[in-house]
Amino acid sequence: MRRAPRVATWRAGADPGLLRLRVALRGVLGVSLTAVVLSQLAPWLHLPTLSAMLLGGMLGLHGAVTAAGRPPRDVVRTLLPFPLPVAVGSVTAAALQPVHVAQLIAFAVLLVAAVFIRRYGLRAMAYGLLGYLSFFTTAMLRLPLAAVPDLLIIAVVGTLLTILVSAVLLPDRPMALYLATVESFVRRIRRAAALAADQADGRPTGRLARRRGRRPADALTAAGFRVMEAALLVDGYLTPSWSKELTAAGVATDRATGDPQTRAEVIGTPPTGELVAARTAQARRRQLMDAEGALDDLIAAVRGLPAPDPELAAVIRRLGAGDAVGARAAAVALGDGAHSAGGSVNNAATGAPVAAFSTDPPRGLALAAVVRLVDAVPSGIGPEHEPLSAPQRPPVPDRITGYQPAVDLISGAMPGAKGSAAAAASSVGRGWSLDTRQVVQAAVAAPVVLVLADLLSPTRFGWGMLACLLVLTGTFTAAEVVTKGVHRLVGTVAGMLVATVAVALTGTSPAAVIAVMVVCVFLGLYFFRVSYAVLAFAITTLMGELYNLEGQFSPGLLALRVAETGLGAGIAIAVTFLVVPLRARHAWVAARAAFDQEVAALLLALAGRLDDPEPVGDLLLQQRRVDARAHQLVVVGQPFSGAGLVGGLTVFRPRAGLLDAIRVATRTRRVTLLVVRSVPGSRPDVAARLATLDDPGGPVGSPATGEPTTTPDVLTGAVDLLADALIRFDGPAQPADTPDSARRTAPSARSRT
Numbered sequence: 001m002r003r004a005p006r007v008a009t010w011r012a013g014a015d016p017g018l019l020r021l022r023v024a025l026r027g028v029l030g031v032s033l034t035a036v037v038l039s040q041l042a043p044w045l046h047l048p049t050l051s052a053m054l055l056g057g058m059l060g061l062h063g064a065v066t067a068a069g070r071p072p073r074d075v076v077r078t079l080l081p082f083p084l085p086v087a088v089g090s091v092t093a094a095a096l097q098p099v100h101v102a103q104l105i106a107f108a109v110l111l112v113a114a115v116f117i118r119r120y121g122l123r124a125m126a127y128g129l130l131g132y133l134s135f136f137t138t139a140m141l142r143l144p145l146a147a148v149p150d151l152l153i154i155a156v157v158g159t160l161l162t163i164l165v166s167a168v169l170l171p172d173r174p175m176a177l178y179l180a181t182v183e184s185f186v187r188r189i190r191r192a193a194a195l196a197a198d199q200a201d202g203r204p205t206g207r208l209a210r211r212r213g214r215r216p217a218d219a220l221t222a223a224g225f226r227v228m229e230a231a232l233l234v235d236g237y238l239t240p241s242w243s244k245e246l247t248a249a250g251v252a253t254d255r256a257t258g259d260p261q262t263r264a265e266v267i268g269t270p271p272t273g274e275l276v277a278a279r280t281a282q283a284r285r286r287q288l289m290d291a292e293g294a295l296d297d298l299i300a301a302v303r304g305l306p307a308p309d310p311e312l313a314a315v316i317r318r319l320g321a322g323d324a325v326g327a328r329a330a331a332v333a334l335g336d337g338a339h340s341a342g343g344s345v346n347n348a349a350t351g352a353p354v355a356a357f358s359t360d361p362p363r364g365l366a367l368a369a370v371v372r373l374v375d376a377v378p379s380g381i382g383p384e385h386e387p388l389s390a391p392q393r394p395p396v397p398d399r400i401t402g403y404q405p406a407v408d409l410i411s412g413a414m415p416g417a418k419g420s421a422a423a424a425a426s427s428v429g430r431g432w433s434l435d436t437r438q439v440v441q442a443a444v445a446a447p448v449v450l451v452l453a454d455l456l457s458p459t460r461f462g463w464g465m466l467a468c469l470l471v472l473t474g475t476f477t478a479a480e481v482v483t484k485g486v487h488r489l490v491g492t493v494a495g496m497l498v499a500t501v502a503v504a505l506t507g508t509s510p511a512a513v514i515a516v517m518v519v520c521v522f523l524g525l526y527f528f529r530v531s532y533a534v535l536a537f538a539i540t541t542l543m544g545e546l547y548n549l550e551g552q553f554s555p556g557l558l559a560l561r562v563a564e565t566g567l568g569a570g571i572a573i574a575v576t577f578l579v580v581p582l583r584a585r586h587a588w589v590a591a592r593a594a595f596d597q598e599v600a601a602l603l604l605a606l607a608g609r610l611d612d613p614e615p616v617g618d619l620l621l622q623q624r625r626v627d628a629r630a631h632q633l634v635v636v637g638q639p640f641s642g643a644g645l646v647g648g649l650t651v652f653r654p655r656a657g658l659l660d661a662i663r664v665a666t667r668t669r670r671v672t673l674l675v676v677r678s679v680p681g682s683r684p685d686v687a688a689r690l691a692t693l694d695d696p697g698g699p700v701g702s703p704a705t706g707e708p709t710t711t712p713d714v715l716t717g718a719v720d721l722l723a724d725a726l727i728r729f730d731g732p733a734q735p736a737d738t739p740d741s742a743r744r745t746a747p748s749a750r751s752r753t
Contacts, residue, residue, distance in 0.1 A: 030060030063162035069412020089134030194320030202308025406624030467568030479639030495540025584639035613681035
């Protein structure tokens, strides 16, 4: 009975917004629907049934991925032009079918064009890739020019079916994505609390033991970082382009926010709808950041326990199990009985800094953090909460002003390494932009792959060209190209082996073959953000079943596919290292500089708030920007993990520089929350202390033990810990695989102001 909640916790925590699940289900339904409809339509169009199904399936797969994170109207606008790139690719391939040399040249030209068009945005990249896939499919099927009208009919029908699936049947609605991402935030907090309970219990077993021998501190750091990642995703969904649905639901459901002033603003005398929506979004940002701050304090407190504390561990474990009310009551009771400080614990629930807590041992700090965490974690966001009555509800705008997200999501996910790579490109080598570098690399790789692949197989050379294009798509540094190339080759080899077994088991049974194909589509789309190798494995297995239906399947054919794939991926890797290369260390230096700049700007803003009775600026927004830069730094700092390909952290390998960056972001967040709760202009002494943090000769903070400060002044102690974190980060702050040249050139916040 307990397995279902665990599965739900894993699912929501591992897939924020359930985007991967939505894409996979949309892909399965889209491919199945187009295959069924086009199989019935193909005989009327005088096309082979399998060819029609293959073209329709390509549209279904591509449409499912392109629609990720887009609201229904945007899906329609994006997918409706699909027949145009299909027409360009199919007509070109069919027209050049009789002339082999001309077709080879067209393969190379279209590959470069598909890379070139990416500079115009995600839609252009989707159209370019679709055009190339259409050319590839038509050429490999050897369809004549007379079949072009039928191909266009299939393209139109397949596009309409894909729109039906992606915009009507299984759309990514903003409100659903938002609520699912908030749920992921809550469940990631529960996972972090479960790890903290293991740490407090003094037994790094269970979850900690299964984390590949990591130290408990590293596992807790990774868990806290994933909570921050989920908070950034929520922040990204609170964009100025909210739909009416999300705006209305957001105003209605956020009545349960813990800030009485914000609640009064929302449900009191309504100002304009835009202002209400903006205030609601800002209240959600504050709420999530309060929860993060409480979790940070809880993690720091359990790390500072002098001995195992089973009673405290039991309280925290209840929080990890989802019993928030019971955990809060147990924390208050344990605090009253053990420390005679129930008032202190209850006061901490408001989030206000209470001096009594700073003198408590770590146990008292942990109990206070549990209470604050329970009170801050988002709740009451479900549809069971009745909306505002009609007279209270403000007018709902199409767009929101007054709120600025800290991160721009890419297809509903955190951005990958492109931003840092683009910033680094202008200062490396010839100073060419990232887009220009990629076009030049594609122009060099395409003819080389073309000649060698054609020598390997005059009929299947397209596999090598396709592998080269896909390896160069979505990769921005040489390390990422290596990672994706290896993933594609490994996945293809594994798919070849599994396809051989699957074909032997299924034979030509339509039901069995369709079942295998559905499973392949789901696995490939669900896990492609986790590992590109899984997508390559699934596609290779699927193609093996299709070749079996055509009567062309043989181990030699799959071996040829592996050879062509290895050729295309290998040449793409070689070119990125030899032709205007952009290395992972270059992107790291750029990401480090951007992080330092955001930290320096936040320190100045914090000092201004404490020194000036009338400060300006949004401290919470600036802190969120620091969090976003820390996330980017960790993504770029793991060039061989695949994280930069998808923006998310599929693997977190704790290293000195990455842990130091997370430590800085965590401690700036604690200082920011304390400063936001303080009276503006009330602490010029702390403002002066913050101003010295960028001074290389400034005073050093208290020893960085990782525990909350033990000085009676909470704010001063937090600043001391931040100072020590910055000093650590200004040392050897790069990942282990970053060369010394990057260590010498990486700028620091302490040397820029």
